[in-house]
Amino acid sequence: MSVEPIRWRGDALELLDQRRLPHETVYVTCRTAHEVADAIRNMIVRGAPAIGVSAAFGMALANQRGDDLRFAAIELRDARPTAVNLAWAVERMLRASGDPKEAEAIFREDLEANHRIGRFGADLLGQTATVLTHCNAGALATAGYGTALGVIRAAVEQGKHIAVFADETRPYLQGARLTAWELQQDGIDVTLITDNMAGHFFQQRRFNAVVVGADRIAANGDAANKIGTYTLAVLANAHGVPFYVAAPISTVDIATADGSAIPIEERSASEVTDIGGWRIAPAGVAVRHPAFDVTPARLITAIITDRGVLRAPYDESLRRAMS
Numbered sequence: 001m002s003v004e005p006i007r008w009r010g011d012a013l014e015l016l017d018q019r020r021l022p023h024e025t026v027y028v029t030c031r032t033a034h035e036v037a038d039a040i041r042n043m044i045v046r047g048a049p050a051i052g053v054s055a056a057f058g059m060a061l062a063n064q065r066g067d068d069l070r071f072a073a074i075e076l077r078d079a080r081p082t083a084v085n086l087a088w089a090v091e092r093m094l095r096a097s098g099d100p101k102e103a104e105a106i107f108r109e110d111l112e113a114n115h116r117i118g119r120f121g122a123d124l125l126g127q128t129a130t131v132l133t134h135c136n137a138g139a140l141a142t143a144g145y146g147t148a149l150g151v152i153r154a155a156v157e158q159g160k161h162i163a164v165f166a167d168e169t170r171p172y173l174q175g176a177r178l179t180a181w182e183l184q185q186d187g188i189d190v191t192l193i194t195d196n197m198a199g200h201f202f203q204q205r206r207f208n209a210v211v212v213g214a215d216r217i218a219a220n221g222d223a224a225n226k227i228g229t230y231t232l233a234v235l236a237n238a239h240g241v242p243f244y245v246a247a248p249i250s251t252v253d254i255a256t257a258d259g260s261a262i263p264i265e266e267r268s269a270s271e272v273t274d275i276g277g278w279r280i281a282p283a284g285v286a287v288r289h290p291a292f293d294v295t296p297a298r299l300i301t302a303i304i305t306d307r308g309v310l311r312a313p314y315d316e317s318l319r320r321a322m323s
């Protein structure tokens, strides 16, 4: 595995600073739960499983320092609202009284889940395929290997000829900065496009599949993921291209009935008005910045989980996979 986003040192957590990629590979050391919560808020670490795993180690740090676990749990859980993996990992750590071994288990299980997702998902791709992906659902977004990019990695490992088109993913540019870099590191064929080029390439029949990650999957199969994912699902549907969501079971929130109840994070206006620190938009302009959108279950061909490939009706297949 080429990319190590999260390193546990026994008494400190090292996080690869994703804000500085692809130019620099620098680790930030966190020694308290508060520092981990800050790292999650500030996007040093991002991606649903990766923030869950990091929060678990944040709880372990709180336990080791004798800090108030309930207080740490609230701060970590509230760092970002959409990815359910965060609350899931914090709850699990509370039940284990912040035992570092539990955090290590969460890390290990996520890594194993991604390899299983990869194997299940790779079977859905042909011997030669071009896959469109959005944001970064790779090693960087998880304990390692990735969910959507795990599917691509596994297919490549099986000897399949996979070309990837990566959406740049405005406004935070996870596709351009992270996915393009991560796939390059592994020598996987990757082509970067801007988000508004996707429709053109669908028309040209360039894509055999779309594979994306998820931040939260509701009980009915509606899936929240990076803003712009819904647009791709509509395009895929209009062009008869399969649209796959790859995610571990820890991303499923059976307590949320459907996508309308998923909280959508609104991030800073400056991420929209500026690019790479350069102001693009006029001063005073009104800005909206929902960081995620919800793809309705009816547009999802299958959900690739670590417990198998789930198909509609998702309320049934998800419930079965969870039990």
Ligand code: MRU
Pocket (backbone or CB within 6 Å): 046, 047, 048, 049, 083, 134, 135, 136, 137, 138, 141, 142, 146, 147, 148, 174, 212, 213, 214, 215, 225, 226, 227, 291
């Ligand atoms: O804002 P981000 O970069 O944390 O958003 C990440 C995504 O939307 C990913 O697709 C999702 O978390 C799945 S990562 C395996």
